[in-house]
Amino acid sequence: MDKKKIMICDDDEGIIDVLEMILDEVGHTVISVNDSLKVLAAIDREQPDLLILDLWMPRLSGQEVLKHLRKHSAHHQLKVIVISASRDGEQIANDAGANQFIAKPFDLNNILDSVNALLN
Amino acid sequence: MTMALDASISGIIITDNTQQDNPIIYCNKAFEKITGYSRKEIIGHNCRFLQAQDRSQKERSILSRCIAEGVECRVEIRNYKKNGDLFWNELYMSPVKNANGEVTHFIGVQNDVTARKNAEHDLRQQKLMMEKRIEERTNELRESEAFLSSIIETVREGLLVLDPNFNVLSANNHFLRTFKVSKEETVGRQLYDLGNHQWDIPKLRDLLVKILPTNNPVVDFEVEHDFPHIGKKLMLLNAYRVEFEGQYKDQILLAIEDITERREVEIRKDDFLSIASHELRTPLTTIKGYVQLLDRAMPQNASEKFLSTFGKVSVYVERLNSLISELLDVSRIQSGNMELHMARFDFDNMITEAIEGMRTTVPGHQIILSGQTGAKVVADESHIAQVVSNLLSNAIKYAPDSEKIEVNIANVSDYVKVSVKDFGLGMSAEDRKKVFERFYRGVEIQKKFPGMGIGLYICDQIIKRHNGTLWVESEIGKGSIFSFTLPKAGKETNG
Numbered sequence: 007m008d009k010k011k012i013m014i015c016d017d018d019e020g021i022i023d024v025l026e027m028i029l030d031e032v033g034h035t036v037i038s039v040n041d042s043l044k045v046l047a048a049i050d051r052e053q054p055d056l057l058i059l060d061l062w063m064p065r066l067s068g069q070e071v072l073k074h075l076r077k078h079s080a081h082h083q084l085k086v087i088v089i090s091a092s093r094d095g096e097q098i099a100n101d102a103g104a105n106q107f108i109a110k111p112f113d114l115n116n117i118l119d120s121v122n123a124l125l126n
Numbered sequence: 127m128t129m130a131l132d133a134s135i136s137g138i139i140i141t142d143n144t145q146q147d148n149p150i151i152y153c154n155k156a157f158e159k160i161t162g163y164s165r166k167e168i169i170g171h172n173c174r175f176l177q178a179q180d181r182s183q184k185e186r187s188i189l190s191r192c193i194a195e196g197v198e199c200r201v202e203i204r205n206y207k208k209n210g211d212l213f214w215n216e217l218y219m220s221p222v223k224n225a226n227g228e229v230t231h232f233i234g235v236q237n238d239v240t241a242r243k244n245a246e247h248d249l250r251q252q253k254l255m256m257e258k259r260i261e262e263r264t265n266e267l268r269e270s271e272a273f274l275s276s277i278i279e280t281v282r283e284g285l286l287v288l289d290p291n292f293n294v295l296s297a298n299n300h301f302l303r304t305f306k307v308s309k310e311e312t313v314g315r316q317l318y319d320l321g322n323h324q325w326d327i328p329k330l331r332d333l334l335v336k337i338l339p340t341n342n343p344v345v346d347f348e349v350e351h352d353f354p355h356i357g358k359k360l361m362l363l364n365a366y367r368v369e370f371e372g373q374y375k376d377q378i379l380l381a382i383e384d385i386t387e388r389r390e391v392e393i394r395k396d397d398f399l400s401i402a403s404h405e406l407r408t409p410l411t412t413i414k415g416y417v418q419l420l421d422r423a424m425p426q427n428a429s430e431k432f433l434s435t436f437g438k439v440s441v442y443v444e445r446l447n448s449l450i451s452e453l454l455d456v457s458r459i460q461s462g463n464m465e466l467h468m469a470r471f472d473f474d475n476m477i478t479e480a481i482e483g484m485r486t487t488v489p490g491h492q493i494i495l496s497g498q499t500g501a502k503v504v505a506d507e508s509h510i511a512q513v514v515s516n517l518l519s520n521a522i523k524y525a526p527d528s529e530k531i532e533v534n535i536a537n538v539s540d541y542v543k544v545s546v547k548d549f550g551l552g553m554s555a556e557d558r559k560k561v562f563e564r565f566y567r568g569v570e571i572q573k574k575f576p577g578m579g580i581g582l583y584i585c586d587q588i589i590k591r592h593n594g595t596l597w598v599e600s601e602i603g604k605g606s607i608f609s610f611t612l613p614k615a616g617k618e619t620n621g
Binding site: 113 | 400403404407408409410411412413414415416418419422443447454
């Protein structure tokens, strides 16, 4: 598999850690951002191939981040997987223009399958 | 002359005032008949024999006085027949005077007025009884009015009584307090004119003008309105038009429950549970992730015991996750906020997927599917799938020593029917009755299996919301069959 650059934006360090470990294990480069206010700048700087985005975050919600990406940014084509433990997460993710939604708690195999599907 | 007197139906006697003790010197036939005495027993006696032992009547003194004064009189006096029977004698007594103006005789005319007297007596009794009863009834009425009004003033709900033209006839205290108005500015006014037309609400007009005339009574009619001074209120209205004949006919009772705060609390509770479940799931996600990472890094030579212990961790992580979901579901069902996303889907496909999902989780069990419906059903697919999975996992959980589970699907009229049969513990009649109740757990089940007793409650509620039914047939030691029906043509949700 090609080595890709994947950005994770989640306010929970544990989830970032788990995702970093599994994505790193299969050979991707992982950049993590735990403050959603900084993610847009990070995307500009790092030019990731894929964003894994949480919804409920303090300061700026994943929904806002995604809407902003889709509307105003040069990255409106960026592949985005939304992960969320919220009940209406799937609806919000689809409405905001996510490529994929995965409910928390997720299965790591689901994450890997979705990442592969979107990157290839 | 004697013949004429004998023909009279009134008893007539003549007494001789010139002789000692006023003896009777004449009586007619009617007198004999009335008294029961014969002529020979009468003539020569004083009239008082008719009074027997009843000598203290006040009429007697009237008679004595009239005799002494030589004037006429009329009395009603108790007399007694020969056989002792009482009769009421209406006695008219008049003196006969000679040329010198001296009283020589008295003529007594008697009528037996017992029947009239009795009737009068009965009438008086009845009148008394009636008066007593009226007084009692009036008291009862007064008491029940006081009781009713104390109820009306005690309920924590605004109550208005309207006449057919929507003029306010009365308003209880709670109404006045809730809407911060006085009795004077409410009673006697038109409903829509109240408080500067603040009650002129289109939905309320709809209720009173369009709905109530044909749907009496109207229950739980929700109206939201922004009142100028007290702010936005969410109200549940019950309206009832009096239909029975009488002074209250066509009056309208309007009960107004202010549910603004209750709804806010419900929303806050839902929000709280959403946040709580989200926050609980976040570390759970991390735990699950680490477990899976460890699984991937499992050493080749790990012992059986290590592997099985490790496997159990995932099972309990899943259980914790489904408990969180169930709690959220229960809360939503109770606040009536379980949203159904109704859409058309392939029923057989959904069943197959649910069974496949279960097979991968518990490969040790054999799930046999029979039948097919070919139906495209309009329902909330994820909720129905949740019911099927729940029934399957129960079948597995409560039949630990049996590996076979039979699932049958079929078309029944305009429903699809699903039955999940296990060959496990089964349950008693007592348990069968209560198994769909919230937090109910079978006595035996409680000892052996963990759980909160909300899975089947949620299933039942989901199926009910779809206008289907969920039921169980079971026998202890043989197993259980849980079945549900689901209408194929549910109403699709727009958008």
